[in-house]
Amino acid sequence: MTSSPKSRRQILVGVASLAAASLGVGVVAGARITSPEDAAAKTAAPKASQITVPVEKKALSSKVVGRGDASFDGAVNIRVETSGLTTPAIVTGKVPAVGSTIAEGKALLEIVGRPVIALAGVLPMYRSLAPGSKGPDVLQLERTLDRLGFDPGSVDGKYDSGTARAVRELYEQAGYDAPEAEQQLKDAADAAKKNTDAAKKALRQAQSQLKQAKDAKAPDLTVQKGAVEDAKEALADAREAQDDAELKAGTPLPVAEIVYVKSLPRRVDKVNVERGGTASGAVMSASGAALVVTLKVDAAAGENLKPGMAAILTLGDGSTVNAKVKRATRKGESYDVVVAPNKLNAKQLEQLRDANVRVTIPVKSTSGKVLTVPLAALSAGSDGASRVEVLRDGKTELVPVKVGLSADGFAAVTPVGDAKLGEGDQVVVGR
Template identity: 85%
Template sequence: MTAGPKSRRQILVGVAALAATSLGVGVVAGARITSPEDAAAKTAPPKASQITVPVEKKALASKVVGRGDASFDGAVNIRVETSGLTTPAIVTGKVPGVGSTITEAKALLEIVGRPVIALAGVLPMYRTMTPGSKGPDVLQLEKTLDRLGFDPGSVDGEYDGGTARAVRELYEKAGYDAPEADQQLKDAVDQAKKMTDAAKKTLRQAQSQLAQAKKAKSPDLTVQKGAVEDAKEALQDARDAQDEAELKAETPLPVSEIVYVKSLPRRVDKVNVERGGTASGTVMSASGAALVVTVKVDASAAEHLKDGMAAELTLGDGSTVKAKIKRLTRKGESYDVVVGPDKLTPKQLEQLRDANVKVTIPVKSTNGKVLTVPVAALSAGSDGGSRVEVVRNGKTELVPVKVGLTADGYAAVTPTGDAKLDETDQVVVGK
């Protein structure tokens, strides 16, 4: 069957529409097709750009910062040598409380009614000292007595009458009777005095007989004169014996009544005895009366520190306390830095007690404001010198610099030679 004119027009319109639709689809599909080169270009990372920061002018300060534990300086265990006692070492009084202060030349404890007096010294009390004793312990005692104002006479390491006199003054100042010699030594003095008295009487009799012989005009006085000389020698011997007996009966220093501590005053940290109990071994532990903070640092930091350097402690409430380094002690690969605070108020002392606090120790600082750049901006040149990369007018330039103090990630720099660098410049710190 043959289509009419109207049907042919309808077919042509449909074909044209189909062609147009196909063309549109092709155009859209073509637009979405990407070549490998185009795809690679679109997925490649963006071109690197420089990261710059401005050169700054400011003051730098290098410091050591750490955290340290507060404690009372120099803990020691205090022992009383009670082996010389003839009775049990019963504690009868003067038991200190924790936190109290041990003061030199004062009794820190009472045992069997007698004081245990604290003195500063490095040698322990290991024997009872009596007149005639000699040695380094006696020399230490004499030096200590002399330092405290109790004159021991010759400071020669020999316990003599002058030493005994100074010991009596020490006990009197502490509020106690001085120790007494054994009764047999006192009895020996009494006996020596009787011998001296007898020798004096014998001499008087010999002298009287000589006088009578002279009065009678006896032709030979040899016997009478010999008797007087013999009596004089006997009296001198008796006097020497009395002096020796009296020296031996001078004030002794019992081993149980003195305790030497390396330095005083100190704070009582722990008490191991009570009144009525028996003293044995360590009777108490004590530390220095001064509170300190100990912070650990590595060897590289310790190289910049020394005794007497200023420091700062930051308390829990944010307030600060000025301090100074007291000493540095090597502990293996690290160092203990002991920092002593300046005068503390009662509130500050309470805040620091057993606390862990921030410690800041300034090491170096610039003299006012100087040109600085981040440490990341520094690089090494072929000659081994330092340099920074400066961006000026869109171009980069390597500027040689001399590096000074570094602190907090910044370095003080000075351009060298004819190079220029100022606050208007931008330095490259990354790309």
């Protein structure tokens, strides 16, 4: 069967269309086929680029920051040595209230009608003192009296008439009669004075007899002169005995009437006695009159802290109080740091009482603004010297620097020698 020309044309057009379609499918499939090399290239991480930050000019200040608990400084237990009393140690008055202040040279308590006077000192009162006593406790007493303005004479560790006089003045200022010596000592002093008076009278009589003999022009005055010399020696002995007796009868210091505390004034925290009760053991506990804040810091930070350094306390309402470091005491791998406020008003005192507050202690600071870079920008060369990597015109350059104060993640730097580094330069901190 012979096809017509029209049929042949239709067949040719169909074949062409089919070929074109096949070609298109092949092109698309070819585009989607990727070689292993091309696939690896497309999935590899992009080439690393530098992360840079600009060099800045600013002031740096390193500081120790922590939280501390507020309390009254240095709590101690106060004990009265009552073993020297001949009667029970009954509390008869002057019982302090919690929160009151123990002042040096004032009575903090009354026992059997006598004051217990507080003095500052490290050696406790362990015995009664009296004229003739010697030792380190007497020396402490004399130094204390002298510091308070009561002149004890020679500060030599010997309880003499000057010490006794100063003790009397201490009691008078505290508002009490001074202690008295035992009656037999006072009687001995009175008897010694009478002996001195008798010796004076005997000397006057001997001198009068010698004068009468001279007036009578007696040929021999040996007896009369001898009597005068004997009377003079007797008077000297009587006076020496009187001085010794009066010294012994001087103002004593009973062991139960003085309490030494390491430092004063202090605040009464707790009272363990009441009027009419018996004093035994710790009669009260007291802390420093001044409020302080105590915080714990690690050894590295604590080593840089010294007494007198300025500090800042941040109160609960966000306000601040200026303070100073009072002491920093190492405890193993840490330090206990005590900070004392400079001055507190009534509101601040109430806010601080038993509070936990933020404490900031500036340690070092730069003198004004200096060139600074992040700590991450610093590296060390083979010689151990510090350097930074600066990106300039697409290229990096190592710049040697001298590193100063570091604080808050930044370090003060100074270019070394002819090296150039300025504000705004881009330093590499990572890739």
